[in-house]
Amino acid sequence: MEILTPEHIGPLSKLIPRSRPALVLAPMQDVTDLAFMRVIARRGAPDWFVTEYFRVHPFSKPEKHILRSIDENETGKPIFAQMIGNDAAELIRTARELCHHPIAGIDLNLGCPAPIVCRKDAGGGLLRDPQRVDRLLGELRENIPASFTVKTRVGHQSPEEFVGLLDIFRRHGIDGLTIHGRTVAERYQTPVHPDCVKLAVETMPCPVIANGNIVDPETAAGYHQATAAAGLMIGRGAIRNPWLFRQCNERFSGKMIPQATHRDLLEYIVELSGEIAREAPRFEARGHVQRMKKTLAYISHGLDGNFEYEIRRVRTPGEFEETCARYLDHDTPLPARPPADSKLFCGFSELLAKPVAQA
Numbered sequence: 132m133e134i135l136t137p138e139h140i141g142p143l144s145k146l147i148p149r150s151r152p153a154l155v156l157a158p159m160q161d162v163t164d165l166a167f168m169r170v171i172a173r174r175g176a177p178d179w180f181v182t183e184y185f186r187v188h189p190f191s192k193p194e195k196h197i198l199r200s201i202d203e204n205e206t207g208k209p210i211f212a213q214m215i216g217n218d219a220a221e222l223i224r225t226a227r228e229l230c231h232h233p234i235a236g237i238d239l240n241l242g243c244p245a246p247i248v249c250r251k252d253a254g255g256g257l258l259r260d261p262q263r264v265d266r267l268l269g270e271l272r273e274n275i276p277a278s279f280t281v282k283t284r285v286g287h288q289s290p291e292e293f294v295g296l297l298d299i300f301r302r303h304g305i306d307g308l309t310i311h312g313r314t315v316a317e318r319y320q321t322p323v324h325p326d327c328v329k330l331a332v333e334t335m336p337c338p339v340i341a342n343g344n345i346v347d348p349e350t351a352a353g354y355h356q357a358t359a360a361a362g363l364m365i366g367r368g369a370i371r372n373p374w375l376f377r378q379c380n381e382r383f384s385g386k387m388i389p390q391a392t393h394r395d396l397l398e399y400i401v402e403l404s405g406e407i408a409r410e411a412p413r414f415e416a417r418g419h420v421q422r423m424k425k426t427l428a429y430i431s432h433g434l435d436g437n438f439e440y441e442i443r444r445v446r447t448p449g450e451f452e453e454t455c456a457r458y459l460d461h462d463t464p465l466p467a468r469p470p471a472d473s474k475l476f477c478g479f480s481e482l483l484a485k486p487v488a489q490a
């Protein structure tokens with residue numbers, strides 16, 4: 132494993148490779164922990180990671196299990212610490228605490244659509260009040276002694292809000308902007324809006340990272356072609372296909388992309404399950420199976436037969452392992468993409484690169 136060295140840590144633009152867009156693992160609550168990062172990195176690491184969000188409020192302390200994903204990150208790749216909250220003083224206090232850990236920078240979440248978060252005017256809920264975002268970013272930029280990036284959606288109700296939001300982001304000298312190309316209202320149920328990401332690329336002075344719906348190297352290439360973004364962030368697609376960062380890297384270098392098999396997938400699931408169990412402070416079989424079932428929702432989706440159906444019904448680690456082995460222990464190549472009409476990876480087909488017109 133590569134060791135994290137000081138040159139990894141600095142403004143985001145230094146982390147972007149010259150020859151291809153940067154590839155970034157998206158922050159995902161209860162998914163992108165130490166165990167997951169480790170298992171992904173063994174199959175081709177992203178250029179950097181972003182933690183699940185630290186919840187920030189007047190009585191908050193940075194969650195210990197998230198801090199571990201920073202302190203014990205052995206992948207050699209930098210990690211940004213993400214915060215969610217709306218109180219400038221508390222966010223600054225937390226950012227300063229996080230700066231005592233080996234982070235590449237601080238990221239602010241302006242995109243979470245969960246009703247419980249939005250009701251408290253945090254995450255995507257803040258996009259309802261652009262003036263408040265303006266004040267908050269001003270205070271954070273001035274007081275955060277590190278690279279400071281923002282992860283946003285393209286509006287709360289409509290992508291037409293995005294032009295005004297970009298004006299605000301531009302004013303505060305942020306070091307990077309990641310855009311999940313949907314509005315908060317669109318949650319995960321629509322195609323993304325690459326035109327908004329393109330506008331940000333053309334008008335922001337900092338690197339822009341495009342996010343949402345990348346499920347394979349072709350959707351990554353299509354999103355990049357449509358936006359010229361400096362980087363691509365991948366979340367659910369990397370749970371489903373942990374080789375995706377390596378495959379995208381190879382796609383952008385014009386190399387052959389090896390196809391993983393069902394047996395490779397089985398090996399990944401067994402390894403992930405083992406790492407998660409090993410990292411649990413107290414192993415508890417029911418909780419472990421629940422966590423694996425949540426992860427498997429993204430992996431089993433669209434695979435042959437009744438795998439998806441059966442895995443939702445397992446109750447014990449033994450049933451879980453037996454069901455995975457029964458469906459996956461063979462050498463058939465995996466489908467490159469989820470089903471085109473998928474409700475889980477909604478609208479990814481719109482990202483596929485348009486064929487270049489013949490001269």
Ligand SMILES: Cc1cc2nc3c(=O)[nH]c(=O)nc-3n(C[C@H](O)[C@H](O)[C@H](O)COP(=O)(O)O)c2cc1C
Pocket residue numbers: 157158159160161162182183184213240242243282311342343344345364365366367368
């Ligand atoms: C289970 C889950 C948890 C998530 N947690 C976070 C989070 O903590 N912070 C954040 O900024 N986004 C979070 N997201 C959103 C993702 O980072 C990403 O923006 C979104 O999934 C779209 O990208 P994708 O299509 O590549 O998955 C989460 C998404 C999922 C599915």
